[in-house]
Amino acid sequence: MAPTAVAQAASAACSTDTGATGLASSPVADTLVSVARADGRIAQFQLFYDATATRGLPFVWHREQNGPGGAYGVWQRVSAATVGPKSYAMTAIENSAGKLELLFSTYGSFCHTVEDDGGPGGWSAVDGFGLAPTPYHGGVVLFKERDGSIDAFASGAYGAGSMELRHQQNAGAGWGPKQSMGQVPDAGVGLSQPSTVEQLPDGRLHVTAREWNRDRTWEIRQTAPGGNWGPWQPAAPAAASPLRAAAPAGATAIGPRPKADAAQASWTAA
Structure with missing residues (x-):
């Protein structure tokens, strides 16, 4: 991919599909991410396709245990931001304040959101993270x-x-x-x-x-x-x-x- 194409891909970072109604229609294979939290619970992220999506790209969904070793709550969509195409890389970690930081790839660049009790769906607005690995060179x-x-x-x-x-x-x-x-x-x-x-x-x-x-x-x-x-x-x-x-x-x-x-x-x- 030429540098111009990379710049165009980066400009499309954090693209959203507002036409999708928020259905977890089918999971994307091999995309389950588990994150150990400081209180002993496990948080999980998974990519799901939405049958109502207009762009054919999946979304990040999230769920948590109700206590250490306990049952998981229901899956909830993080945002209307899409993941992919080509790279469906996703990673997450708990920060020093006990909030989850989530990164995922979209159109060659990585987007970022963090748990926010006052935000829509419990997450901050998705923004560009600034890291955009050369295609086929891995994720974050x-x-x-x-x-x-x-x-x-x-x-x-x-x-x-x-x-x-x-x-x-x-x-x-x-x-x-x-x-x-x-x-x-x-x-x-x-x-x-x-x-x-x-x-x-x-x-x-x-x-x-x-x-x-x-x-x-x-x-x-x-x-x-x-x-x-x-x-x-x-x-x-x-x-x-x-x-x-x-x-x-x-x-x-x-x-x-x-x-x-x-x-x-x-x-x-x-």
């Missing part, structure tokens, strides 16, 4: 650091560097600006979404990502906790396969699963 990976802050990683858009990042220090501060994590030194290399994200014992983040079209992995580390990023380097074989253990609360996405161990928080694509 959400990672929660040990201090409760959240990072959102995605493959860079055309001309924007190999990987891009947004950081939320806390829910009150909201999401910071989009940052480039620099360019892989080899010409013509495009990265997929992160394969692993881990927080090292000293607080720095370490990210690995595979090239989208061949089996070669790159890695990058922060130079200081919360600081700038060093250069991209070819990953050592062990760096691309950290130990897997239980998932940190909330960091869940379609497909890849988050992993953590006692020594350091980590996220590993399954």
Whole structure:
């Protein structure tokens, strides 16, 4: 896709289908996302087609357990914003205020909404999140650091560097600006979404990502906790396969699963 086409796709971000009446007519296969909440409940998101939709694209629906280990409530549509086409990526996480943050792909760019007791249907107005991975380069990976802050990683858009990042220090501060994590030194290399994200014992983040079209992995580390990023380097074989253990609360996405161990928080694509 040419850069002009990408720009046109981004301009269509957060498109809505107001003709759909809000029917969960049929689920989209393999799109169930489960998010562990701090109070022990599980929240779930699922894409459903609506037989009354005018554009043929699905919508995000949400339900929650009524208590830890309890039954789930009824499915409720998050908004009239559509998901897809081509990429139906979706991910969610609980923020420092105990509210769910939801990201989903529409026309090549990611849209964002957060739980809002005063909003329509209990969610804030959907807005563009600013991350628009190059087509076929994966989705957004959400990672929660040990201090409760959240990072959102995605493959860079055309001309924007190999990987891009947004950081939320806390829910009150909201999401910071989009940052480039620099360019892989080899010409013509495009990265997929992160394969692993881990927080090292000293607080720095370490990210690995595979090239989208061949089996070669790159890695990058922060130079200081919360600081700038060093250069991209070819990953050592062990760096691309950290130990897997239980998932940190909330960091869940379609497909890849988050992993953590006692020594350091980590996220590993399954």
